Amino acid sequence: MSSSHAIVMTVSREERFADFVETHRERAVGLAWHLLGGDRAVAEDVAQQAFLAAWRALPKFRDEAALSTWFHRIVVRQARSHQRWSNVRRRLGWKVADPVIVAPTPVGDHGLKRRIGTALMTLSAAQREAFVLVHLEGMTVAEAAETSGRAIGTVKSHLHRALKSLRAQLGDLREEGS
Amino acid sequence: MSPEDQTFVDQLREQYQAPAMTGADITRFDARLAARRRKRVQFAWLGGLATAAVALTLAVGLSGDPVSPKAKESGHEAQWTEALTFEDLDVNPFDFLEIDVGASTEYEDTAYAIESDWPADFDGLSYLIEPMQKEI
Numbered sequence: 001m002s003s004s005h006a007i008v009m010t011v012s013r014e015e016r017f018a019d020f021v022e023t024h025r026e027r028a029v030g031l032a033w034h035l036l037g038g039d040r041a042v043a044e045d046v047a048q049q050a051f052l053a054a055w056r057a058l059p060k061f062r063d064e065a066a067l068s069t070w071f072h073r074i075v076v077r078q079a080r081s082h083q084r085w086s087n088v089r090r091r092l093g094w095k096v097a098d099p100v101i102v103a104p105t106p107v108g109d110h111g112l113k114r115r116i117g118t119a120l121m122t123l124s125a126a127q128r129e130a131f132v133l134v135h136l137e138g139m140t141v142a143e144a145a146e147t148s149g150r151a152i153g154t155v156k157s158h159l160h161r162a163l164k165s166l167r168a169q170l171g172d173l174r175e176e177g178s
Numbered sequence: 179m180s181p182e183d184q185t186f187v188d189q190l191r192e193q194y195q196a197p198a199m200t201g202a203d204i205t206r207f208d209a210r211l212a213a214r215r216r217k218r219v220q221f222a223w224l225g226g227l228a229t230a231a232v233a234l235t236l237a238v239g240l241s242g243d244p245v246s247p248k249a250k251e252s253g254h255e256a257q258w259t260e261a262l263t264f265e266d267l268d269v270n271p272f273d274f275l276e277i278d279v280g281a282s283t284e285y286e287d288t289a290y291a292i293e294s295d296w297p298a299d300f301d302g303l304s305y306l307i308e309p310m311q312k313e314i
Contacts, residue, residue: 025207030196040197048211052218116194135187136194163183166190173189 013059020058021051024068028075034132035079038117046082050075072147076133080125112173119169123162126150130158131166 028050032043053074061067120128126148133144134155141159145152179187199207 021208021211025204026199029199029207033196034194038194038196043196044207044210048207048214051211052214055215112193116190120194136191163179163187167183167186170186170190173186173193 017055017058020054020067020071024051024071028071031072031075031132031137032079034120034136035076035128036082037121038113042082046078047075049082050078053078069143069146073149076129076148080129083125116170116173119166122169123165124158126154127158127162127165130155131162134159135163 025047028047029040029043032046032050033040036042036046050071054071061070120131123131129148130144130150133139133147134141139147141152141155145155148155150158
């Protein structure tokens with residue numbers, strides 16, 4: 001028996017999960033950050049919730065390509081759920097930290113980020129998801145449709161409306177950014 | 179997408195990037211995630227307990243003899259309830275009372291009832307029995 005066959009590599013569930021977190025951590029937090037208007041603490045919280053949700057089903061997964069899409073879908077759902085609960089709490093008058101503080105006179109890069117974040121948060125959840133997944137996360141429309149659980153045509157429609165709304169709100173971005 | 183839109187989107191992507199995680203951020207993130215996982219595992223039995231409780235309640239509810247006052251009622255009791263519930267019902271509940279209570283509680287003195295059945299020869303001896311009956 002050759003040594004390669006003699007040594008059986010047994011990757012435990014813990015090790016696999018640690019690798020999974022290592023691989024997807026930055027992207028998950030970034031995606032949540034984009035979806036939630038640039039709030040780092042909330043983005044990390046949502047990403048952790050997504051990892052916790054993924055932990056149970058992870059051992060069943062073998063297809064690494066599908067794994068990525070599956071996990072991004074969990075992040076999107078967690079962000080959606082967080083946003084929904086925030087809206088409910090706000091309506092009930094409970095204290096909710098605003099994800100974005102509106103800066104009327106944006107200064108420098110940070111101010112511009114806030115402005116963009118605020119503009120994104122004015123979009124509907126579906127429009128924001130479509131825009132973030134395709135234009136900020138670099139997914140194809142088909143990938144974005146699969147990740148957000150919507151039809152391709154619907155995602156295209158949301159993309160169009162989101163772009164129109166953002167251009168109306170951030171029309172002066174070119175002058176400001178340069 | 180038009181060239182203007184493409185430029186706008188490119189600019190937006192460039193300006194709106196999530197800040198990279200530092201080593202400290204990653205350590206904090208992982209520690210928090212591990213703590214949350216531990217917490218979830220610790221309290222996982224609560225979920226199991228709740229599921230078992232629901233299953234048990236359903237099983238008892240479906241197979242057991244439900245303790246319902248309506249179910250225990252039968253015969254005239256049910257009619258009583260009906261009569262009391264539907265006030266405009268053309269039923270006199272006291273009819274049931276008379277029929278029911280009268281039938282079940284009518285006093286019958288068996289000692290005297292059998293007296294008439296005694297043979298005529300014993301009539302002469304009845305004075306010996308009467309004092310005993312009075313004592314009773």
